Amino acid sequence: LAKTTQPISMDSYEGQEVNITCSHNNIATNDYITWYQQFPSQGPRFIIQGYKTKVTNEVASLFIPADRKSSTLSLPRVSLSDTAVYYCLVASGGYGNKLVFGAGTILRVKS
């Protein structure tokens, strides 16, 4: 299983762009990279998923370099409500593949 490494915490201010990087040096060919957001006392929810290059949706962008050994979640113009824990997950989704979460990154957005 590809192990992931993220910063423990990050601080930002409202309106700024936030980039959270995840390292996954042992990523396998079939692995996809998925990011989740978790608020206190709630289950994580899906933010974005990608395999290579860049993916963008209505809430975030995901940048993946050619070697795929890292990925960067970009949150544009954060607000106070973006304060949460963000998890990077690497998995192929095939039978026998378990979903193992790392410690995540605590993002604190200040006014």
Next chain:
Amino acid sequence: DGGITQSPKYLFRKEGQNVTLSCEQNLNHDAMYWYRQDPGQGLRLIYYSQIVNDFQKGDIAEGYSVSREKKESFPLTVTSAQKNPTAFYLCASSPQGGGRNTEAFFGQGTRLTVV
């Protein structure tokens, strides 16, 4: 509407008692998972199942048991052998098949307090 439901939201039990946490999904997902989360910590995998009547231990299975008799249901029993059961428990499901099918859908969690 479709989703994954955990019940109850809060659960109190006396030390030494077994307790079962419910998890039901109507998303037609093959895979289901149980995680434990302690304050300020990440999610740790307890058990997972990728097909009916089959399940595997995760990283912290000791003191827990599960069953998967139906595709929709994956109950978790916290036994008296679990030395520190007070925690937030999360159930999740995901489709199978590889590739992009790794998006997990989570329930709202059950907060178990053992007194």
